[in-house]
Amino acid sequence: MRLWSRELWRIAWLAALGACLGGLLGLPGLGFAAGLAICLVYQLRQLRALFKWLTLHPHDEPPAASGMWGELFDRLYRYQKSQRITQNRLRATLARIQESSEAMRDSVVMLDRHGDLEWWNSAATEMLGLQTAHDRGQHITNLLRDPRFISYFNARKYGEPLTLTSPIDERRILQYQITLYGDDERLVMARDITRLHRLEQMRRDFVANVSHELRTPLTVLTGYLETYGDLKEQLPPRLGRGIAQMEEQTKRMQNLVNDLLLLSRLEIDQGGGDHHPLALGPMLDSVRRDALALSNQQHNVQVVLESDAQLIASEQELHSAISNLAFNAVRYTPQGSHITLRWKTLPNGSACIEVDDDGEGIDPVHIPRLTERFYRVDKGRSTATGGTGLGLAIVKHVLLRHDAFLQIESHPGEGALFRCVFPSSRVVESEPHLA
Template sequence: MMTSADNKRRPTPRYALLWADIRWLLFWLSGGVALGLYSSYLLESIIVALLSYSLWRMYTLQRFNAWINKPVNTPSPDMLGGLSVVASQLYQNRKQERLTQQKLMGLVKKIRSSLLALQDAVILLNDTDDLEWWNQAAEDLLALQSSDQGNSIFNLITVPEFRQYYQTTVSPNNGIHMVSWLNPGRYLKCEVTHFGGEKLLIIYDVTRLQHLEQMRQDFVANVSHELRTPLTVLMGYLETFSDQPDIAPQWQRGFKLMTQQTARMNSIVNDLLLLSRLENEEKPTLNCIDMNRLLTQLFDDASVYNKEYGHHISLQVNTESNIYGAELYLNSALLNLVVNAIKYTPKGGNIVISWTATEKGCVFAVIDDGIGIAPQHISRLTERFYRVDSGRSRATGGTGLGLAIVKHALYQHQASLNIESEEGQGSTFSILFPPARICAAEPDLTTITTTIPDTDNLNNLEKY
């Protein structure tokens, strides 16, 4: 359905301008011919008619030129001939452009007002990383002045981590957290978004969130630490009472349950304390870890834990590469993955532990043919106390903190965890260590290779 605006913008017919001028030319010629036949001066009358037509055209052009130099909202004058069609079409186009421009200006004003009203700092940077525009929040948060316009962002933010983040960012990301260079008591989060050759820098004041997070970490650490002493006392007395030969039979089951639950609470406290150390220790002591020795110890620990499950556990070491990191935390993370595979694989199942070199780094993987995990749970597995099935977790004695510990330990090693699983088919937990974390091997390294029950499971590592 055509609207009035569409009709106004509809292009002029192909021969409309030509016909408009020819029609008036014929009119003047007809008048000259009629006058010549009446006065017996036919040629002279035709010449006079053509001159009159030319003068009329010049007068019309003069009016058109005077109108086109007037303000754009001036209606087109009443003119005859093709220029009348051109003037009318031009006026409608200019009117439509003016309306469109007004709408765009209104939209720009709304966007500008919205950005000015934001509580987060917004800074527009040009293609040479200079400040072009900023909102009031940026002015307040960063103490900007009008003289800062055109100044480089690196003269404003001198933190080395920001420069590294800014120069390596090419797409939307999670940003960078840092302490304010103007006020050490403030914590800021910076995000850079590229569009064309320009960038949009958004800076959030996350001081309150940082304080809340620190309070949470301190609370968990303090409570966990304070719980260790009473738990130790309880466990000691329970063991003492349980070992008494003359204990009444009706108390034996009660002491057994109390001992189990106290041990479970102690495991939770130990995991919480480990998590606190991982969160608060930003720069742990790093060494070149002998992965052959670490994996051998891991295999031995898994074999001991596996006695009551009867799984077939195999270890395959296909590279002599070692890892630069904190051995205590790395051992805890890898052992958590192996223990989880043992717990959630039916008795007599197969578990493969592998250490492989790829083009993107080294991969540690634990592959099992256990009960598997539904897809909707995989993204949340590393959350604290998240349970796929609370009943199943109670049966296996899990604390719900194992994969959270893995996540934080891997973060300190710049490693990434990938989880692939299918219900009833098993799971693959793989860790990719980047090349920057690989260090030289020990000269006496011995490769350990054992038979793998199902080599097809290793195909899950091909994507690395």
């Protein structure tokens, strides 16, 4: 403000001086105008110097000037200098980011808000076949044309990665993960998981083959043990008890082998061939009868149908999954407990099957790991009940094959609720019966 006031005083002083000199000649108005003209010429010269400096020599020292113009030149120069420092820092940071991205084995692709390619590292060129010369600015789906990737990209739900073969080498398996950032821009990362995929396939084949090979010796052992069991009255008591324990453990091994074979089939077989609209009432009633037989009528098991909608599913696979949930409820709740099998639709159009009990409940710390193979909350109690530790893993895989997921709600002393949630695309209204 002080410089501005000083500049105004300078203009007023020149105008007054001009008026005084003009008054001596009898032309005060002309002198006043001449004073203002001198001020205008000075301002225009300084403005011309500013323009030449900013356009022709922006990196040079600013023009020499006094007063307000000198202060303006100095401030612009300091601002330009700070901006150059900031730009250099940003360029260095960007260069380090690009260098680190180039050093990564994973593909990194940057997309703008429209999904067009902006930048990618050399790994993306190797894995995805992107070419700098003519692919920049192209939409990502013009280059990665697999329908599954296009659906994944357009769905904008990137919580889970997508596994596909490489678009330029079908022998390579890639895992895609998309992240939103900035102004609706996207970062696409692709990892080569070919080795992991092969190891997983080898594990599946190994489990399937070993389980299949174990069936024959277990069948032979079971046959002989049944024969000896029929003759246990003729055997010494000590030997009879041993045969009874062998029968029990052999039965456990058979159940384990059967569950392993079922899991292997669920993992390898894509399924879907036997999916059809299924009425849930008869199936849940069948599960209820099996659960009552397992508990020797010591539990109160009921079926509640809150909807008459049908579910597009495999009856065999769904029966296996719900049976596992119901049998777990029988095994891990005390006698006299209430178990409810419930089918209902949800407000968003989806539907769910619930298995609810009022037993001892589960500590929430265990819930995230319950669907892992052989994970047991209480190893001693699980062994005593005869479970294989694969039931919830089977449930998880069956639900994945039906585009569904498992929710578990439980607290110690408050029972447990296992909810199988199916999308609306698999729920169909039942046809009305004609009179």
